[in-house]
Amino acid sequence: MKISIIGSGNVGSALGRNWLNAGHSVVFGVRNPESPKTRKALELIPDAVVKDIRGAVSGSDVIVVTTPPDAAAELVKEFGDVTGKVIIDTTNSIMKRPEPYPTAYHAFKALTINEDIVKCFNSTGFENMLNPLYKLDLPGNPELGIDMFAAGNSRRAKDVAVQLAKDCGFAECYDFGGDDKVELLEKFALSWINLAIMQGHGRTLAFKLIKRKQ
Numbered sequence: 001m002k003i004s005i006i007g008s009g010n011v012g013s014a015l016g017r018n019w020l021n022a023g024h025s026v027v028f029g030v031r032n033p034e035s036p037k038t039r040k041a042l043e044l045i046p047d048a049v050v051k052d053i054r055g056a057v058s059g060s061d062v063i064v065v066t067t068p069p070d071a072a073a074e075l076v077k078e079f080g081d082v083t084g085k086v087i088i089d090t091t092n093s094i095m096k097r098p099e100p101y102p103t104a105y106h107a108f109k110a111l112t113i114n115e116d117i118v119k120c121f122n123s124t125g126f127e128n129m130l131n132p133l134y135k136l137d138l139p140g141n142p143e144l145g146i147d148m149f150a151a152g153n154s155r156r157a158k159d160v161a162v163q164l165a166k167d168c169g170f171a172e173c174y175d176f177g178g179d180d181k182v183e184l185l186e187k188f189a190l191s192w193i194n195l196a197i198m199q200g201h202g203r204t205l206a207f208k209l210i211k212r213k214q
């Protein structure tokens, strides 16, 4: 896939590195491509292709937003024509909201003509996006892939998110529901933040759905 990642911070660089390793074409779209901050953020990916936001978006089929959520309205102006492109929103409106919308997902839905939008890659820490494999404390230390979740009404956008989650190394990417579950998926992310940070369990924990065999 031709992917533009908007933002080159923790989440953007983690996802970008894995998708490049999986063979996708990745271009980072940032406010200031030449800034030392951008280069530092992308030191995991020395040969990263970095452009301004419009330039990155124009050549891509999939736009992955990894900025603070309140940048959403400003980003829509920068994107240009998004017809036919899938938008993946990784943001969580915890500290800041893209007023008057509850989440960036809702802002993209309202401010673009695009329906192919999905909330995904928001429900775990960036370290888990960089490495979604956990060694189990069992004989032979087998590795287990953790899970990702995607919400929104667009089947097409979800199918793209599922493929990209698997290409990133997640074991599964479960359908979390439609537009009515987008805010719940942000609350799910807040549950991870609560456990990892507020309750002090540390950022090396992750969600895995377990189903009993009948």
Ligand SMILES: NC(=O)c1ccc[n+]([C@@H]2O[C@H](COP(=O)([O-])OP(=O)(O)OC[C@H]3O[C@@H](n4cnc5c(N)ncnc54)[C@H](OP(=O)(O)O)[C@@H]3O)[C@@H](O)[C@H]2O)c1
Residues within 6 Å of the ligand: 006, 007, 008, 009, 010, 011, 012, 030, 031, 032, 037, 038, 041, 066, 067, 068, 069, 071, 074, 075, 090, 091, 092, 093, 121, 122, 123, 124, 125, 126, 127
């Ligand atoms: N950190 C996590 O573990 C984690 C996990 C799940 C979801 N998230 C969500 O993912 C998003 C990114 O988190 P992060 O930790 O990757 O943040 P980060 O490391 O601070 O990176 C944010 C990126 O967004 C860019 N940016 C900021 N404001 C912008 C604007 N108005 N227009 C365009 N670009 C802008 C920054 O570029 P500049 O250099 O130009 O400032 C930077 O490249 C947040 O919404 C967060 O809620 C984070």
